[in-house]
Amino acid sequence: MSSDGARVALRATRQRTAVRAALADGDQFRSAQELHAALRERGAGVGLTTVYRTLAAFAETGEVDAITREDGETVYRRCAESGHHHHLVCRECGRTAEVAGPAVERWADRVAAEHGYTEVAHTLEIFGRCPNCT
Amino acid sequence: MSSDGARVALRATRQRTAVRAALADGDQFRSAQELHAALRERGAGVGLTTVYRTLAAFAETGEVDAITREDGETVYRRCAESGHHHHLVCRECGRTAEVAGPAVERWADRVAAEHGYTEVAHTLEIFGRCPNCT
């Protein structure tokens, strides 16, 4: 059980700072490629590879939320709430609300346990049309 | 005189029959590529493109379940239960159980309504390690 990957602090680099700054710029979910383009525009060039690595690392530590959209692309946003939560996403404009559902977590864990499953995780996203777009 | 855009029945082709037969062969979720290989092995050659198209069409009509795994690959299985349900998937061997969670459906709808969202849909998959693989 030496799987506590987030033990060693990440080194402080210009690139990681830049990615954080870019993330702080908005509260919408954005793809790695969009963030890469935004960084290039503001003059803080960061390699695409590094953007991917950095976002993956941030997601690992919980510093950002990462969700996989229906088309398979992964998008990131700095986390408003800490801890486990889900998202209510407008399929028109992308507006997102974070929602917590303790009951759902318990339900998922219980169902999995009833079937004898271990190391349980789950994905849950709610899609709809937000008030503005309705 | 159809009252709406009810879909025209799909034509009966050797390929669609073959894909159905391949799906009937097991009850695990399989990828389009796996099904394509299985079809080739049993001598019923079906183009990869056609396998993709056929599976997408079947998923559209509800004839098969399609879920997107954590790595982004889409996998298919013929549907055991009709109606809305979710899946408990072993991330090791792919074994799957279908689970219904009326309470979760209600929760999702309620949360979305509270935020003013309409035309609500949701995705929910539970991943874990099944008894055999633990």
Add this chain to the structure above:
DNA sequence: ATGATAACGGAAACGGTTATCATCTTCGAA
């Protein structure tokens, strides 16, 4: 049987993501 058109399928393109590997940076120990 016939013709309109749905379906097919091999090849090439696509697009997001990851691997490679040579080079540069960080940071703690001396």
Add this chain to the structure above:
DNA sequence: TTCGAAGATGATAACCGTTTCCGTTATCAT
């Protein structure tokens, strides 16, 4: 302050599942 090992970077090249392209073939109502 200096030094160097481990960490981090990034341009490029794969990778891989999926979709598009488009000429050919099969289906089915008439």
